[in-house]
Structure formats: C-alpha cells, structure tokens
Amino acid sequence: MLETTPRLDDPDGLFEALVEAHRGLDPEASRRLDARIILLLANHIGSVAVVRAAIDAALNAAPDTRAKAAP
C-alpha cells in the first residue's frame, strides 16, 4: 500500500523546494516546519495505515533507527 517506486515528475525540484523552505530557519523552527508538512501530507494521504508504513520504511532505511522498526 505504501508506494515506493519512483513517481515524482520533478525530483530535483522537490528537493530544492524542501531545502529552500528551511533556509534561514533555526533548528526548532525547521523541526516545526517539517512537522507541519508531514501533518498536511498525512491528511492528504488520508490513511493512518499508509503513514505507519512510511514511518516503518523510514526507520528501516538507516542503521541508527532500524532497531525501532516493526519486526
């Protein structure tokens, strides 16, 4: 259900937009900005199950968080 195949029409543009949004923000404001973006996108997706799958995929994708992912 969590789509992980390439789907973005402009991946470089997405990366640039995210980095640009955070430019000049202190870490605390950055963190809240990311949280707002995540909550907006979660609501757009409209499925807590998909977001949970994304949380797991994200935890699994790096060695320092892998231990927290669902078995």
Add this chain to the structure above:
Amino acid sequence: MGGTYTYPRYAFAAVGEQGARHPVVVVGGGMVGLAVALDLAQRGQSVVVLDDDDTVSIGSRAICHAKRSLEIYGRLGVGPALLRKGVIWNVGKVFFHDRQVYAFDLLPEPGHEYPAFVNLQQYYLEEWLVDACRASGLVELRWKSRVAAVANRADGVALTVATPAGSYDLHADWLLACDGARSFVRESLGLPFVGKVFRDRFLIADVVMQAAFPAERWFWFDPPFHPGGSVLLHRQADNVWRIDFQLGWDADPEAEKDPERVAGRVRAMLGPDVEFTLEWISVYTFRCRRLEKFRHGRTIFLGDAAHQVSPFGARGGNGGTQDADNLAWKLAAVLQGAAPEALLDSYDAERIPAADENILNSTRSTDFITPKNHAARAYRDAALELAEHYAFARPLVNSGRLSRPAVLRESPLSTPDREDWLGGLPPGAPAVDAPVRRDGADDWLLHHLGGNAFTLLLFGRPGDFPAGVLAQLGQGRLPVRPVFVTAMAEEGALHDHQGLAAARYDARPGTAILLRPDQHVAARWRAFEAAAVAQARLAALGFAAADTQRMAG
C-alpha cells in the same frame, strides 16, 4: 479561603456491636461510594458505609459531569438538582500563545433530558447523595470510621474499624472498596496498582470572581501569562472558576500552594482589574494505572481505588460513576438470589475495558499537553499552528478527550444480534434518551427504563403483543417489564411524538429491545419472541449458556 460553600458536619455515633455481620459494606463515602450505596438501597439492599471523615469532598474535585453520569444520577433521583445548580456548557476554545486557534461546540442533540456536560463542585453532589442515602432508610452512614485492618475470608471480609470511641470488628459478606486513589483496602491486600507515572505537576486554583467569561471550557497552550505551560479554565456554580495551571516536574509543591504565589499567577492571567478571591488550592501529580482485576473474591474495587486517570477528559469521576451503575444491580441480584455469583465476574469483563479506554484516552491527552521530547513538542506546536488555519488539524489537537459512556462491546451478558440493523443501539450500549408523552404529558424515555427490572421496549400497541406471555415474563425477581412505544398516542403506551425513540433505536413496528436494570441494551430483535427474551434475560443475569436454554424452556 473558601466561603461559597458551608461544609456539612455529620455526627459520629458510637457503634455498640462487636463482630456484627453485614451483607454489604462500602469503604469510602465519596461520590462513588455514596452512589453505589444509594443504588443498592434503591434495590432494597441494606448497606453500611464507612468514611474516615465527617463531611463531603474537601474541594471541588470532580466538577465535570457527563451526560451518562447525569442520567445515572437521574435514575438515582439527584439529576434534577444537578441540572438546577450546575453550569451547562457546550463551547470549548483552544488558545496557543496569544491567539485563539479554534473553538468547538459540542452541539448537543436536542431531545435529551440531560445536556452533554454539567459543571458542579463534587461536594454538592455528595451532600445530595448523603441526604438521599439517609432518606432511603437502608444506608447506615458511619462517619469518623477508618478501616484499620482488612482480611479476605472465603465467606466475606473481616474488618477492623477505628473510631473516636475505639475500635470494633465487623464482617462484610461483600466489601466495596471506594476509598480512592490511595485505597487502604487495596494496599492492605497487597494488590499491585501498575501503570504510567507522569513527570509533571499541576496546580488547581478555584477562584471566586464576577467575571465576564462565558460558561465555556478554555484551554491555553503556552500562553504569555504562563509561558511554557498549559492552563485550563472551567466555570462552576456560585461564580467559582476552576483554573488549572501546568507547573512542570521541577515545581516545588509546597511553595506553589502559597496563596500569594497562586494569586500572582491568577492576576497575570486575568489582568490587574479583575477582583477575585481564592476558594481552594491543590497541587497534584497523577498516574494512569489500574488494578489487574477489580474483583478479588468478596472484595470489589470501584472508582479511583480500581483505576486512576489524568484529569484531562473528565474520565475519573465519570468512570467511577459508571462503575457504581454497573455493579449495584448485579450485587443486589446476587444477594437477592436472582442471579448466580458468576454475574459479578462480568463487572470485571465490562468495566476493565472501559477503564482501559479511559486510561488510553487520558494518557494520549497528557502526552499531547506535556510533550516528552523536542520532536513531540514540534508535532504538538505544528498541530496547533495548523489548527488556526485548517480544519483538518483541529482533531489532532488534544486538550482532553471528553468522557463518553462505555459501550460494553465484548460483554459476556449480551446476546449478539442475529438480524440486520441500520445503526441503533447494539447490545452493550447504554440506552439513549428521547422525548415521549405519557397520557398527554411530556416525559422522557429513560424515566421508564431499568431500575428493579429488565425493560422490554416494544414498538407497538399493547394489543399487538401477547398479553399472557408478557405477564409470565413479568413474574419473579428482576422480571421483564414491557414498555410500549407508539408513533400515535395510544392507551398504555409512551407516545413517540417526534419519532426520535424509533429513530435512535432503529426500531420498526414490532421491534423488541431488552434493557438491563442499568439501562444497557442486553439484546434486540425485529420481532418479539418470548423464549428468546427469557433466554437473553438469563444470559444477562450471568447464567451459563446450557442453563439458559433449559431454564428458558
């Protein structure tokens, strides 16, 4: 401090008896203990209540009474007084920093006797419950009577009671422990009370003021007058306002109780021009935890003695009231020989999931209000920032999920549906009120449900159902009492003049709904069939399935 309320002092009377035996002893004459004692008395059961003090709740404590509690107190006879004296509120507002981020309206559905919430100081309710217990003639209230020792026996519980006139022993066939979060009974029996401790402190200031605030629930996250903490404002009767300040874990509880210091916090909030006096101050921490089981042989735990929640959501007092409602009819039925002792196991089966629901909700509220780390705070603040602009984010903001009545979904007493229903009330749900007329006079459906009988709600005229069979169901202890509901005014029936009873119960002509003495749905059918009703009644009384078939014939 204080002044809007005069605490009654109840006289201590020395007890001459030594080693007397009583069928039911309640330890703790607080809201829950008094409610269960009164409920038992109204079922004809004598009760002894032991309380270590000689007055009602010191301080306003549980102030927020939800609809289901109001209906339960309505059944016990003190509901109208709660409505008259209490403050009805429907609107809640949430503030972040210096801005209102949104408001909600509970939008109470019309056609119920009681509103969604009434705020009233706990001491008023307890005083009325004491009066009603006394008037019942079956409740013996023993003040200044502290339980000093408890020992479980096979046939009951042995108690030692310490009083100003010395100690005495008594034997309780059944002991109802309603002695609060620090329950002596629970600790004496060495029962583990496990759960989550929250590293936070809160200050309650009850303030008397003539203020222009409306009767609304206001909740601030990180306001300029109390940076870094949350504040909750609620109106009570007598122009008393509850203000709840989050202090943080490092606060010094003794220093925070200093009235000058509290007054400074209140002044910062209200501004220099608002005159007020302090009525009550309390600093508290809380836990979310429960006993593994609420019934331990002949000892049964209710309210905070059984489970403890955070105050956000008003789930403590309302949960305890539902415990009393759930247990009283069952214990009376067992004592009066209408049900097997196994019925009391259903108290655990029904009230433990309800307690877990309250613990889950109040834990989540607390985690939102007191973020545990930087990420949690960022998500909380993000939700509040978005809530000001986008409706989708408002349900994410959790300043307390207000108490809802427990639907006893997995109850072993319920008979599952066999037919298709388009909503309505499934087995286990508490009855829902509706306006009706009886003999042309306005009345409420709930007034006719439960009590000392099962109620069979029959949608149709009395003549549409077999009178002889119904008369048979009406025999014996805790019988089935029919209540007829009709769309047009009919002799011997409640007139559902707005059609709300039929709509709320998903009823069609002929529908039959069996309600327990505590007004929860036991079973429902599209058509009346006597054997099915008799069997469902026996199942709701805790008889084993094999027995119900045989006994229902």
